Amino acid sequence: MTETPAADYAPMFAALCVEVGICLHPKGETRVKAALANGLDAAVRAVFDAEGVDFASSTGDLRRAVRDCLKAHLPQA
Numbered sequence: 469m470t471e472t473p474a475a476d477y478a479p480m481f482a483a484l485c486v487e488v489g490i491c492l493h494p495k496g497e498t499r500v501k502a503a504l505a506n507g508l509d510a511a512v513r514a515v516f517d518a519e520g521v522d523f524a525s526s527t528g529d530l531r532r533a534v535r536d537c538l539k540a541h542l543p544q545a
Contacts, residue, residue: 475543477501483541484515488533492518504542511538 485491496518503514516523
Protein backbone atom coordinates (compact mmCIF):
# COMPACT_ATOMS: atom_id res chain seq x y z
CA MET A 469 0.00 0.00 0.00
CA THR A 470 1.16 3.49 -0.74
CA GLU A 471 0.24 6.41 1.45
CA THR A 472 -1.33 9.46 -0.08
CA PRO A 473 0.59 12.56 0.91
CA ALA A 474 -1.34 15.07 2.99
CA ALA A 475 -2.63 18.02 1.04
CA ASP A 476 -0.72 21.26 1.53
CA TYR A 477 -3.22 23.92 2.54
CA ALA A 478 -0.59 26.54 3.48
CA PRO A 479 -0.74 28.34 0.09
CA MET A 480 -4.54 28.51 0.31
CA PHE A 481 -4.48 30.08 3.78
CA ALA A 482 -1.64 32.42 2.79
CA ALA A 483 -3.67 33.60 -0.21
CA LEU A 484 -6.74 34.09 2.00
CA CYS A 485 -4.67 36.28 4.30
CA VAL A 486 -2.98 38.32 1.55
CA GLU A 487 -5.82 38.61 -0.97
CA VAL A 488 -8.84 38.88 1.33
CA GLY A 489 -7.31 40.01 4.61
CA ILE A 490 -8.58 37.08 6.65
CA CYS A 491 -5.64 35.50 8.47
CA LEU A 492 -6.72 32.44 10.43
CA HIS A 493 -5.04 30.92 13.46
CA PRO A 494 -4.13 27.20 13.35
CA LYS A 495 -7.37 26.10 15.06
CA GLY A 496 -9.37 28.10 12.50
CA GLU A 497 -7.43 26.51 9.65
CA THR A 498 -8.22 23.08 11.07
CA ARG A 499 -11.93 23.93 11.16
CA VAL A 500 -11.86 25.08 7.54
CA LYS A 501 -10.02 21.94 6.40
CA ALA A 502 -12.60 19.77 8.18
CA ALA A 503 -15.45 21.75 6.63
CA LEU A 504 -14.05 21.25 3.12
CA ALA A 505 -15.26 17.64 3.32
CA ASN A 506 -18.80 19.09 3.29
CA GLY A 507 -18.16 21.34 0.31
CA LEU A 508 -16.84 24.76 -0.54
CA ASP A 509 -19.83 26.63 0.91
CA ALA A 510 -19.33 24.90 4.27
CA ALA A 511 -15.67 25.92 4.19
CA VAL A 512 -16.62 29.54 3.51
CA ARG A 513 -18.92 29.53 6.55
CA ALA A 514 -16.12 27.96 8.61
CA VAL A 515 -13.81 30.81 7.59
CA PHE A 516 -16.30 33.36 8.87
CA ASP A 517 -16.90 31.37 12.07
CA ALA A 518 -13.17 31.05 12.72
CA GLU A 519 -12.66 34.76 12.11
CA GLY A 520 -15.59 35.67 14.37
CA VAL A 521 -17.50 37.43 11.59
CA ASP A 522 -21.26 37.01 11.27
CA PHE A 523 -21.81 35.29 7.93
CA ALA A 524 -25.39 36.53 7.54
CA SER A 525 -24.50 40.20 7.98
CA SER A 526 -21.33 40.11 5.86
CA THR A 527 -21.40 41.61 2.40
CA GLY A 528 -21.93 39.45 -0.64
CA ASP A 529 -18.66 40.78 -2.03
CA LEU A 530 -16.73 39.51 0.99
CA ARG A 531 -18.42 36.10 0.89
CA ARG A 532 -17.69 35.84 -2.83
CA ALA A 533 -14.06 36.91 -2.33
CA VAL A 534 -13.52 34.24 0.32
CA ARG A 535 -15.19 31.55 -1.82
CA ASP A 536 -13.26 32.51 -4.95
CA CYS A 537 -9.97 32.57 -3.03
CA LEU A 538 -10.53 29.15 -1.47
CA LYS A 539 -11.61 27.67 -4.79
CA ALA A 540 -8.65 29.11 -6.69
CA HIS A 541 -6.10 27.86 -4.16
CA LEU A 542 -7.45 24.44 -3.16
CA PRO A 543 -4.67 21.85 -3.12
CA GLN A 544 -4.72 19.51 -6.09
CA ALA A 545 -5.80 16.01 -5.20
